Amino acid sequence: MIFSRIIQLVLHFSLLVSFAVTAQPDSVLLISIDGFANRYLQQYPAANIKKLAQEGLRAQSMQPVFPTKTFPNHYSIVTGLYPAKHGIVENNIFDADFDAIFRLNKAEEVTNARWWHGEPIWVTAESQGVKAATYFYPGSEAAIKNVRPSYWQRYDGNVSHNDRVDSVLQWLDLPGAERPRFLSLYFSAVDDAGHTYGPDSAEVAAAIADVDQAIGRLLAGLSQRGLYRKVNIMLVSDHGMAETPPQQVIELDQLFNSRDALLTLWTAEIVSIFPREGKLDSIYQQLSRSLPPQAKVYKKTSLPARWRYRDNNRIAPLLVVPQPGWRLIQQKTAAKYQQMAAEGKTSGSHGYDNQSDYMQAIFIGHGPAFKAGSTIPAFSNTELYNLMCRILGLTPAANDGNPAWPDTVLHSTTGS
Secondary structure (H helix, E strand, O other), rough: OHHHHHHHHHOOOOOOOOHHHHOOOOOEEEEEEEOOOOOOOOOOOOOOHHHHHHOOEEOOOOOOOOOHHHHHHHHHHHHHHHHHHOOOOOOEEEEOOEEEEEEOOHHHHOHHHHHOOOHHHHHHHOOOOEEEEEEEOOOOOOOOOOEOOOEEEOOOOOOOHHHHHHHHHHHHHOOOOOOEEEEEEEEEHHHHHHHOOOOHHHHHHHHHHHHHHHHHHHHHHHHHOOOOOEEEEEHHHHOOOEEEOOEEEEEEOOOOOHEEEEEEOOOOOOEEEEEOOHHHHHHHHHHHHHHHOOEEEHHHHHOOOHHHOOOOOOOOOEEEEOOOOOOOOOOOHHHHHHHHHOOOOOOOOOOOOOOOOOHHEEEEOOOOOOOOOOEEEEEEEHHHHHHHHHOOOOOOOOOOOOHHHHHHHHHOOOOO
């Protein structure tokens, strides 16, 4: 009887240990391929990316947040917040409270935590005793909430893809107490090629092949370390890319009195106008009358509710947004596009309505946490923060994601 009871206790303990091992949170490696449109998966060869998709779980597509720009979307992925809440409302931002402008090429602002609201996953991890490592991920150069990842790099676009991969593998080689459990890796070459040559170009095909080779190097390195089926890989992009023929331009500064604006932040896909006092309606009326049908001017208060892009003082009182494939330009750059048209060249762009098919991104999940062989419906990238927290066993900060959404992609024993 006593012996039988001991056997029962041993079996019960074994089951508990087995469950604990199964449920133990694992590592997350977040890989971002900037500008990798969802349609590229079918359009271009990419053996290693497709291998991850076939062996793991993939989404029909992943919807970016508006505006479909690099910094807003990368930061939404890691915070689970829409830009109006996390503050990175564009790649170029004006904040009247401290009378400063954030631009991607202004390192003193990109590294300043005052711009970055919310709590990115690496801050959540480090605050809860989990080491994090980021390689060029937007936002990770700033000490957000006075916290940095244990390992991070200042952005340098000249670092080769292979060197980036090798650094991530070296982080995984660290002794257990020093090894990060959240890691990120970033590639920009596909976005760069898409902008310069257009999404259907040989240069985009070459950039995808180069990134795919780097991912193959990563997978080989994980296999050599016995980690290929242990690390949870989340392969994502921030947005897609639309072809922008040089004839499809709108010389916006010729359509309103620019002296009525205190400040205008120019990008090809969204122009932010901060009117002088008493001039908002004047500028709005000028643009409402003069804009062609391929673009629209919005008062901040009447922006589409589905964009969730109103409640932040960094969002301009007036915004002009063109249809996908069209550019907003200033007269001084018109000659550039006329020359491109004469030479038969095209280019690409993003930043448009986040429901556009051209703007859709990718999501692939590969590793022990994911339901292998599944294809899930399209979803918003704001869901990924909760997903990473679940895998890592972290308590998430407040966010805009659905806390139950990870159940659709994860095994029931994943996380805590």
